Amino acid sequence: MKFFIDTADLSEIQEGLKLGIIDGVTTNPSLMAKLGIKGEKAINDHYAKIAEMVPGPVSAEVLSMSYEKMISEGQNLSSIASNIVVKIPMCLEGIKAIHFFKQKGVKTNCTLIFSAAQAIMAAKAGATMISPFVGRIDDSSWDGIQLIEQIAHIFSQYTWDTEILAASIRNPLHIVKCAEVGADIATCPLSAIQGLVNHPLTTIGIDKFLEDTKKFME
Ligand code: G3P
Numbered sequence: 001m002k003f004f005i006d007t008a009d010l011s012e013i014q015e016g017l018k019l020g021i022i023d024g025v026t027t028n029p030s031l032m033a034k035l036g037i038k039g040e041k042a043i044n045d046h047y048a049k050i051a052e053m054v055p056g057p058v059s060a061e062v063l064s065m066s067y068e069k070m071i072s073e074g075q076n077l078s079s080i081a082s083n084i085v086v087k088i089p090m091c092l093e094g095i096k097a098i099h100f101f102k103q104k105g106v107k108t109n110c111t112l113i114f115s116a117a118q119a120i121m122a123a124k125a126g127a128t129m130i131s132p133f134v135g136r137i138d139d140s141s142w143d144g145i146q147l148i149e150q151i152a153h154i155f156s157q158y159t160w161d162t163e164i165l166a167a168s169i170r171n172p173l174h175i176v177k178c179a180e181v182g183a184d185i186a187t188c189p190l191s192a193i194q195g196l197v198n199h200p201l202t203t204i205g206i207d208k209f210l211e212d213t214k215k216f217m218e
Pocket residue numbers: 006026027028131133135136167168169187
């Protein structure tokens with residue numbers, strides 16, 4: 001399973017890359033808003049910096065909801081760097097835009113997916129990746145991992161090459177569960193990725209080893 005980091009923060013991306021396990025980046029308008037940058041040039045320049053830092057796919061989301069504007073925005077975004085993936089929300093205008101970009105060879109990530117029906121539609125339209133939001137489904141007392149499992153089962157019946165990008169990851173357990181049910185990618189906050197390293201017995205074991213080391217080291 002590939003690990004993407006879900007952030008637009010350059011220092012977080014830099015920190016994640018040091019682990020050697022980051023395969024890409026996803027951003028969204030809320031993550032971009034946290035940066036405090038304004039204007040198309042500043043936004044494009046920021047995407048260019050991320051795309052230069054990360055060898056893998058970098059999702060940059062369109063902000064318009066009409067087909068025509070999604071196309072013009074997506075063409076602008078994909079021209080920034082070869083590893084930019086155009087992120088498009090799940091809606092009829094978005095499906096049309098995904099179909100358009102599929103025909104042009106432009107990679108897309110269909111986002112804000114909350115059902116298998118939406119996943120099937122995005123895959124049929126030719127999305128490169130689809131982003132089911134695990135955490136937000138859990139937040140609404142449904143089972144986000146169960147949706148990933150359902151989509152993975154459906155996709156395994158056909159030859160669609162759309163990747164399942166599990167999104168809205170809240171914690172290390174989400175990452176493990178996504179791997180268990182066959183997500184292709186998990187896009188995670190840095191804290192969730194770093195949290196994979198933690199286990200109380202490991203901490204206890206390291207502390208004991210350090211304590212015992214003192215007994216024979218000067
Ligand atoms: O960036 C897409 C998704 O991962 C965001 O999820 O719920 O953390 O806003 P959330």
